[in-house]
Amino acid sequence: MPAKRGPKIISGKAVAETIQEELQAEIAALKKRKLVPGLAVVLVGEDPASEVYVRNKRLTCEKLGINSYAHDLPANTTEKRLLNLIAKLNADPKVHGILVQMPLPKHIDEQRVLNAIDPDKDVDGFHPVNVGRLLNGEPCFLPCTPAGCQELLMRSGYDPAGKHAVIVGRSNIVGKPLAALLMQKGPGGDATVTVCHSRTKHLARITQQADILIAAIGMPEFVKARMVKEGVVIIDVGVNRVEDKTRKSGYRLTGDVDFKGVSKKARAITPVPGGVGPMTITMLMKNTVAAARRAGK
Numbered sequence: 001m002p003a004k005r006g007p008k009i010i011s012g013k014a015v016a017e018t019i020q021e022e023l024q025a026e027i028a029a030l031k032k033r034k035l036v037p038g039l040a041v042v043l044v045g046e047d048p049a050s051e052v053y054v055r056n057k058r059l060t061c062e063k064l065g066i067n068s069y070a071h072d073l074p075a076n077t078t079e080k081r082l083l084n085l086i087a088k089l090n091a092d093p094k095v096h097g098i099l100v101q102m103p104l105p106k107h108i109d110e111q112r113v114l115n116a117i118d119p120d121k122d123v124d125g126f127h128p129v130n131v132g133r134l135l136n137g138e139p140c141f142l143p144c145t146p147a148g149c150q151e152l153l154m155r156s157g158y159d160p161a162g163k164h165a166v167i168v169g170r171s172n173i174v175g176k177p178l179a180a181l182l183m184q185k186g187p188g189g190d191a192t193v194t195v196c197h198s199r200t201k202h203l204a205r206i207t208q209q210a211d212i213l214i215a216a217i218g219m220p221e222f223v224k225a226r227m228v229k230e231g232v233v234i235i236d237v238g239v240n241r242v243e244d245k246t247r248k249s250g251y252r253l254t255g256d257v258d259f260k261g262v263s264k265k266a267r268a269i270t271p272v273p274g275g276v277g278p279m280t281i282t283m284l285m286k287n288t289v290a291a292a293r294r295a296g297k
């Protein structure tokens with residue numbers, strides 16, 4: 001009997017490369033019109049994971065020919081000072097997109113900061129105006145991680161239309177907006193969506209019904225083989241640092257899914273790293289290019 005083949009590995013890295021090539025063509029066309037997309041990346045404090053994310057965002061800007069404007073502020077920055085900076089960036093015509101890396105230090109009200117960003121420069125899609133537009137199905141900046149998950153499914157041949165998509169996690173950054181995207185009428189949507197979270201009863205009974213399972217709960221290897229059905233397509237949004245003494249860094253990255261365990265049953269799965277992560281950054285670049293294009297009209 002032939003050995004059972006493992007799942008298809010959905011490479012976010014490869015799909016992200018393809019989208020970045022498309023973006024490079026668009027950026028070149030904008031540059032012919034003397035329009036260089038610009039992204040302001042604001043980091044407050046020294047959270048090590050945030051530093052890595054921000055560095056990757058800036059490096060990707062450089063790679064694609066997007067101007068990135070770095071604003072690294074100390075952890076004791078006041079909310080007022082941060083709001084002043086955002087007001088300046090809102091008024092700066094070279095800046096088409098503004099990204100404030102989350103989480104912010106405890107003494108700063110995150111929502112107040114997000115509310116201060118001009119919705120037309122809100123390339124993260126976190127401003128209430130864009131959140132509302134998303135729910136209404138109006139054109140808007142799509143939040144980068146949910147948009148990345150949707151693109152990854154579509155470009156890998158796993159159209160969510162008519163499928164039961166189960167999302168584990170209800171955050172404002174991933175779970176909630178992803179539910180809105182996948183249930184939206186039209187291409188990339190039309191799924192039947194269930195959102196589970198830490199207070200869900202009989203969680204495994206629900207996840208076992210998923211045709212597409214998206215794990216975004218922030219707990220290392222939370223989704224086990226017994227929680228999924230044969231043939232499921234899994235998108236693992238988790239990025240967790242777990243101790244690993246065999247590594248020079250002392251840690252390794254793992255997702256919210258027990259990759260090895262579920263591989264016996266899944267049809268397809270994203271790896272961590274190299275899955276959703278590169279897609280999130282690429283969607284940020286896509287939103288920035290769209291913002292520049294719109295500003296140039």
Ligand code: GUN
Nearest residue numbers: 099100101102103124144
């Ligand atoms: N922190 C974790 N994910 C994100 C993201 O997509 N955008 C921002 N600004 N902060 C984050």
